[in-house]
Amino acid sequence: MAVYSNNEVKSFLSGERDTFLFEEANRVQNEFCGDRIFIRGLLEFSSFCNKNCLYCGLRRDNREIVRYRLSREEILAAVSEIHSRGINTVVLQSGDDLSFSRKLICSIIGEIRKRYPGMAITLSVGERPMGDYQAFYDCGADRYLLKVETMNKKLYSFMHPGQSLSKRVMILEHLKKIGFQTGSGNIIGLPYQSENDLAEDIMFLSGFPLDMIGVGPFIAQEHTSFREEASPRVEKVRRFLALLRLTTKNAHIPATTALATLAGDQEQVQALIYGCNVLMVNFTPGKYREDYCIYDNKYTISLDKAVELTRKASRAVCFDRGDSLKPSLDIDGTG
Ligand code: SAH
Ligand code: SF4
Numbered sequence: 001m002a003v004y005s006n007n008e009v010k011s012f013l014s015g016e017r018d019t020f021l022f023e024e025a026n027r028v029q030n031e032f033c034g035d036r037i038f039i040r041g042l043l044e045f046s047s048f049c050n051k052n053c054l055y056c057g058l059r060r061d062n063r064e065i066v067r068y069r070l071s072r073e074e075i076l077a078a079v080s081e082i083h084s085r086g087i088n089t090v091v092l093q094s095g096d097d098l099s100f101s102r103k104l105i106c107s108i109i110g111e112i113r114k115r116y117p118g119m120a121i122t123l124s125v126g127e128r129p130m131g132d133y134q135a136f137y138d139c140g141a142d143r144y145l146l147k148v149e150t151m152n153k154k155l156y157s158f159m160h161p162g163q164s165l166s167k168r169v170m171i172l173e174h175l176k177k178i179g180f181q182t183g184s185g186n187i188i189g190l191p192y193q194s195e196n197d198l199a200e201d202i203m204f205l206s207g208f209p210l211d212m213i214g215v216g217p218f219i220a221q222e223h224t225s226f227r228e229e230a231s232p233r234v235e236k237v238r239r240f241l242a243l244l245r246l247t248t249k250n251a252h253i254p255a256t257t258a259l260a261t262l263a264g265d266q267e268q269v270q271a272l273i274y275g276c277n278v279l280m281v282n283f284t285p286g287k288y289r290e291d292y293c294i295y296d297n298k299y300t301i302s303l304d305k306a307v308e309l310t311r312k313a314s315r316a317v318c319f320d321r322g323d324s325l326k327p328s329l330d331i332d333g334t335g
Contacts, residue, residue: 003247009203010196010199012239012243012246013202013236013239021242021243022274024242024246025241026275028245028249028275029273029274032250032325033250033277035314036277036315036316036317036320036322037310037313037315037316037317038277038318038320038322039303039306039318040089040254040279040281040322041087041090041280041281041283042093042280042281042283042284043075043079043082043090044093044282044289045069045074045075045078045092045093045094045100045284046068046069046094046099047069048067048069048094048095048099049094049096050095050096050097051096051126051127051160051162051163052160053149053159054160054225054226055159055187055221055224055295056295057293057294057295062224065223065293066291067291068288069099072111075108076108078284078285079112079115079116079119082283083119085303086319087281087319088320088321089119089120090112090283091122091123091124091145092122093125094124094125094126096125098129102132102135102136105136106135106136109140110140113140118321119321120143120322121140121141121142121143122141122143122145122181123136123145124146127167130174137179143181143182143212144175144182144183145183145184145185145214146171146172146175146184147186147187148165148169148172148185148204149186149187150165151186151201151204152197152200155190156168159190172184172208181212181324182210182212183210183211183252184205184210184213184214185205185213186198187215187216188215188232188237190218191218198236201240202244205244205248206247206251209326210248211324211326212251212252212324213251214253214256215240215241215244216257217231217234217258219258219261219295220295221294222296234262234267237259237262237263238267238270238271238274241253241271242275244275245274245276246275250326251325251326252277252322252324252325253275253277253278254277254279254280255268255272257280257298259271261298265299265301268301272313272315273314273315278322279306279309281300281301281303281305282300282301
């Protein structure tokens, strides 16, 4: 892994070395990830949440939104749809919703595993009772995504009432120890976040090490106290993503929905050239989709759109499971 000092990271993020940064990110992507863009099927199965993250529309105290939960059958039907389109990863995401008990989630994972043995299962269901993570792994989940959001301890505590950054990191370490392909990430442009905070985020995200890194710009949600807050400039997000490619070499980094919401899908095309190697296609049933309002005007893409964007970036759509690229790197002895 390329190791940069905090000051070097800051000079990249400030735009002083843009030409080198973007060329090098493209080169590193070609070398370590090839030209493949992995497609993931995303299913947002519950908008209930017991957390109160200040920036998020799903926060517990927001009474203005319609909440929904998919039934086990609805989830399995959506997974069947994902599978029938040839996609071999399902990402199950939700608010932190303990009504989905350990038993229920295990039974859903077990059923997916039974019906589609070759399919990878990624969970993005937030913080759970400690024993749940191992149980989910044991019944067949492969990957777990838990974003740290920011590595500034104070900002983290302010943004996440009742939560702590040290617990979040401890859970990530636990997930890794269990054997999950582990993902994390941050939000760029959170209110009160500084340039130094972003540099610290890069240092953490590239050093952990992580198999997948989800990064998105902050986007306001009308029913939160940050409704008037601006999103970051797209240049800032670009530099952050390119620098992550440079520092992590082979982590899976999606060109996120939040990036497309900020700057349009042509920015996703660019992102597939300056470092991102994953696209998420939304398979949440239409009648629920609007209600998963973590932020406003969420831009989602269809599978056809994902194929089109990939072609525009002169890259190749890949329907494989797309497991972590880390082990092969280690076998090479270069990890
Ligand atoms: N409840 C789970 C997963 C669902 S939230 C969890 O929090 O881990 C998924 C992601 O949405 C969060 O990790 C956060 O980074 C992102 N998010 C929430 N509100 C956002 C906003 N206003 N702008 C950008 N990203 C946001
Ligand atoms: Fe809940 Fe996740 Fe939104 Fe926080 S970010 S309020 S945990 S859905």
